[in-house]
Amino acid sequence: ETRDWRLANPSLQSPASSLKMYKFTTLYRKVDDLDAVDNFFSHTHLPLAEQLPGLLKSEVSRVMGKPAGESRFYLTYELYFTSRAAFEDAMKSKPGVFLMLNLTPWAEKRLVTWFYAEAFEEDAGGNGRDEEE
Template structure:
């Protein structure tokens, strides 16, 4: 299994960010073909206290790299990417990881 990871830095307007993320972006992501699971984590802080560098983490799970690549190339994947760049392009760092151990 592989996952596409999105790490978001703190937005200036958290309320506006959250509203767009939940009402517009998440429904677009959920339409991506082959998506097995979407996991969204709101970062609470750093282990030693204080504010964490990131505000939110999203992990999108796919069966394998081919499924992820197909999803990203699909009309739904392109719509999700376009939306992401429009509302959070300057805030997001994207990575791909291979899940080597679950639960």
Template sequence: MVKLIALYRQPNDKEAFDEHYTSVHTPLVEQVPGLQKLEVTRIVGTPMGKPAGYYLMAEMYFADQASFEAAMASKENRAAGKDVMSFAGDIVEMMVGESEV
């Protein structure tokens, strides 16, 4: 599987971030063609009990590279990308990975 990983650093206004992420951004992401699974993890700390530099991690799973590429080229993904830049462009880092089972 191929996945797009989005790591969000700590937002200035967590409540506003959560509201937008849940009510606007997630529904946009869920419309991306070929998306098999969306997994969202709220970061709560580190093993040593220190505050984490990241607030949230989202993993978007696709069957294979071709499905991923088609999804990235879709109008639905462009809408989700435009949205993420509008509310979290300064705190998000994205990467692509291959999941090994």
């Protein structure tokens, strides 16, 4: 069952205030050989992901830590699509199949964690940003 948590927050109910997307997130764990992670990501994961049909945008983040100290994660990579169907179609494409074939051994060794989710993008309206004078 999918629950729409936006119903509890009136500011998220307006179609003009949020854009619903579907994203696939990969979390890379910290390992002893971070060069191997960087190499795999830069030369395999990234180029294959960039070829996925229907990809709206992607976002890479280097994890700097967590509130209580160090994080067990090193890198996150998020791929955004218009819908779950668009994501599924992308994964059935040649680059999608190759991407999953290359990522699966990393997941089996618990070097990456991955998940997909509905995402809602909202314009913060300048909150928390310095305004230019």
